[in-house]
Amino acid sequence: QGLEQEFNSLDAQREAAESYIASQQHDNWIALPDRYDDGGFSAGTTDRPALKRLRADIEAGKLDCVIVYKFDRLSRRMLDFFQLLDEFERHCVSFVSVSQRFDTSTPVGKMTMNILLSFAEFERLIIADRTRDKIQAARRRGRWTGGRPPLGYDTVPEGGRIVINKTEAEQVKSIFQLYVETPSLVQVSQELNPRGWRQKSWVAKTGRPCGGGKWNKVNLRSLLKNSLYTGRQRLGDETFEGDHDRIVPQKLFDQVQRLMVGNRSDGGARGKNRHGFLLRGLLRCSACDAAMIPHPTKNHGRVYRYYSCTGAQKQGYATCPSKSVNADKVEAFVVDQIRRIGADPALQDETFRQAVAQ
Secondary structure (H helix, E strand, O other), X not given: OOOOOOOOHHHHHHXXXXXXXXXXXXXXXXXXXXXXXXXXXXXXXXXXXXXXXXXXXXXXXXXXXXXXXXXXXXXXOHHHHHHHHHHHHHOOOEEEEOOOOOOOOOHHHHXXXXXXXXXXXXXXXXXXXXXXXXXXXXXXXXXXXXXXXXXXXXXXXXXXXXXEOHHHHHHHHHHHHHHHHOOOHHHHHHHHHHHOOOOOEEEOOOOOEEEOOOOOHHHHHHHHOOHHHHOEEEEOOEEEXXXXXXXXOHHHHHHHHHHHHHOOOOHHHHHOOOOOOOOOOOOEOOOOOOEEEEOOEEEOOEEEOEEEEHHHHHHOHHHOOOOEEEHHHHHHHHHHXXXXXXXXXXXXXXXXXXXXXX
16 A cells, blocks of 8 residues: 555665665665565565565676665565575575664574564464454455456456356356256366356456366366355355345255255265275376376276376366276386386385485
């Protein structure tokens, strides 16, 4: 807030830093013209454009010293702060805080910096808690608290509320009805994409276009389970009456939920790896680089084990040439390779050396 003013807080901080540099003329200090201001970005994260530019310039050897008005302008997280200081030290770059005079080369100076950093991080956590409480209170009142806008709604320019987008709302109704007629996430997504229907697209505050991707099993399930379309706001496991208009009748929404529960696969058995999939979480599809996940099937009481491509599961098996592979064969191949390592002392030593190095 206040960045649009002719002389804002960033200008005041810059002026204080330049005054400090002027006081160090006896050591030939010179203020570089580049400004590394991250207006509107929280110091609770290092994912800030100007900070990234600063670190790149340090890497390139363009700076000898980094000066801030207060140390928490660099970072409010202790871990991030010390990592940045370590990075500065590796490139022989010193660090100065204008408003807090401490010398990190002495034990007392380091202790003082640690105490100040603890208070800065405490302040950041308190602000985060207040913000979280405010969002939760707004949700309980049915208010829209921001985030990715859902298909069928647009956010009003001033924020805090969503209104129906008539064209998208008709698509949402049709999607729910399609699932009732054909209760298969894959088949419905394969019906939506040829129609040219896409997920919600919007323009971020930075002007960057977002969203607009194709439908698949995962994002379609997320839409069908979203109680927002019945005029409700969700907070954890609770829902509250929203201040926005509903798109989907409650009766239709409940019908879809019952169908989805009835079509749900036995995720508990897979989660416990009941069928002993040796390569679970390790195998990837060579055709599309998607994860290959365990997929047991039963036929006449016998279990057949496969690894299936998640890309094929989401988009349909016609979209991937790999589809699925026999689990017994691929596991036997991997185990055989491991046996070869154990039988070859030179290969065993090299494998051990690389493992230690990594």
